Amino acid sequence: MADNNKSFGSSTQAVHAGTLRNPAGGVNSPLYADSAYHYLDAEQVRYPRYTNTPNQQAVAAKIAALEQAEQGLMFASGLAAVHTVLQAHLQPGDELVVAEGIYGGSDDLFATCMPRLGISITRAAADADALLAACGEHSKAIYLESPTNPRLRIIDLHKICQQANQRGVLVIIDNTFATPILQNPIKLGADIVIHSATKYLGGHSDLIAGAVVCSAALMQPIRALAVRMGASMNAQTACLLERSLKTLAVRVHQQCANARRLAVWLQQQDQIEAVDYPGLPEHPGHQIASQQMLDFGGMLGLRVRAPLTAELVERRLQLISSAVSLGGVESTICQPLLTSHARVAAQRREAEGVDAYLLRLSVGIEDVEDLIADLAQALRST
Ligand SMILES: Cc1ncc(COP(=O)(O)O)c(C=O)c1O
Numbered sequence: 001m002a003d004n005n006k007s008f009g010s011s012t013q014a015v016h017a018g019t020l021r022n023p024a025g026g027v028n029s030p031l032y033a034d035s036a037y038h039y040l041d042a043e044q045v046r047y048p049r050y051t052n053t054p055n056q057q058a059v060a061a062k063i064a065a066l067e068q069a070e071q072g073l074m075f076a077s078g079l080a081a082v083h084t085v086l087q088a089h090l091q092p093g094d095e096l097v098v099a100e101g102i103y104g105g106s107d108d109l110f111a112t113c114m115p116r117l118g119i120s121i122t123r124a125a126a127d128a129d130a131l132l133a134a135c136g137e138h139s140k141a142i143y144l145e146s147p148t149n150p151r152l153r154i155i156d157l158h159k160i161c162q163q164a165n166q167r168g169v170l171v172i173i174d175n176t177f178a179t180p181i182l183q184n185p186i187k188l189g190a191d192i193v194i195h196s197a198t199k200y201l202g203g204h205s206d207l208i209a210g211a212v213v214c215s216a217a218l219m220q221p222i223r224a225l226a227v228r229m230g231a232s233m234n235a236q237t238a239c240l241l242e243r244s245l246k247t248l249a250v251r252v253h254q255q256c257a258n259a260r261r262l263a264v265w266l267q268q269q270d271q272i273e274a275v276d277y278p279g280l281p282e283h284p285g286h287q288i289a290s291q292q293m294l295d296f297g298g299m300l301g302l303r304v305r306a307p308l309t310a311e312l313v314e315r316r317l318q319l320i321s322s323a324v325s326l327g328g329v330e331s332t333i334c335q336p337l338l339t340s341h342a343r344v345a346a347q348r349r350e351a352e353g354v355d356a357y358l359l360r361l362s363v364g365i366e367d368v369e370d371l372i373a374d375l376a377q378a379l380r381s382t
Helices: 010-016 054-067 078-089 104-116 128-133 157-166 216-229 235-245 248-267 286-292 310-316 346-351 368-378
Strands: 071-075 095-099 120-124 139-145 170-174 192-196 210-214 272-276 299-304 332-334 358-362
Touching: 010 054, 010 248, 054 071, 054 210, 054 235, 071 078, 071 216, 078 104, 078 139, 078 170, 078 192, 078 210, 078 216, 095 104, 104 120, 120 128, 128 139, 128 157, 139 157, 157 170, 157 286, 210 216, 248 272, 248 299, 248 368, 310 332, 310 358, 310 368
Parallel strands: 095 120, 095 139, 139 170, 170 192
Antiparallel strands: 071 210, 192 210, 272 299, 299 358, 332 358
């Protein structure tokens, strides 16, 4: 396996880190599809559910190198990763402080499953001071995204990590929107970083996977529970994800460049009431995002003006696909109201501005002029 040399840049790590030696002389990691491994005289007992087969380990090593973390562990989905991390680190009686406006599936998991485990949930605005102020005697961890899904709110990661650390509160960050190319929360003091690898890490809308990176000490209970939970990733997906990660940096840079152009163009359209994009100077999180992110990402929120509705725009688009999920090379658009946030309580959804006028655009790597032309025809007033 290639060394995870910390002096390499992230584009180099994306290509090389974790690659398995190929006995046939090929340059790629071979696929080991086995679910049964000889164990007598072996260094360890390998089994896919233990998440220690060669392809699972190779892709975990690549993501850990990209996030500058000591260890990585792969899961069958992003939500399996979130669930396992929380159950491994929180006990009955503990409180989890959660940022408002995160991915609806995580929000739903916290609302339904955590109370059953005796873990209470306290929600606070997606802001470092608000989240820290919400921490009480029983707070064990803060869970957040930055940028958040779908409104792209930005939280000061350095501030929250430093102050939470002083109080002995873990900071768990879902870094799916930013990707390790744009933001490394571990470097800013985060304890545990989670990815839905289904999104940018996979990048081609053809796999589902999750990843966790953190220190060896924090990983130990996560790994132990993962073996029991059984939400492991298969070897074929690991291989496909490893291949996809090689182009992560080039994809993300192109997505950022396209998103920046689109954000500025969308802002100038009469039919658009508001654009959420941290790269715009007037975005409330612009300054903090400039400090903690290398670029502003490929996700945009846009609010259309009546009589247009989000659905009408979606139905008119011809190049940009109306689809759930995000982070692919193809641009996709969805209404969070009907998709990612459908299971969030209506009142909290409304407070977050998730309604029939809000669209979430995941910008792909196409020619930006083609994306602009497609949006222009879909936003027409007649
Ligand atoms: C920010 C974020 N985190 C986590 C998840 C869950 O990931 P998965 O669908 O891979 O379980 C998603 C899915 O959309 C997401 O957008």
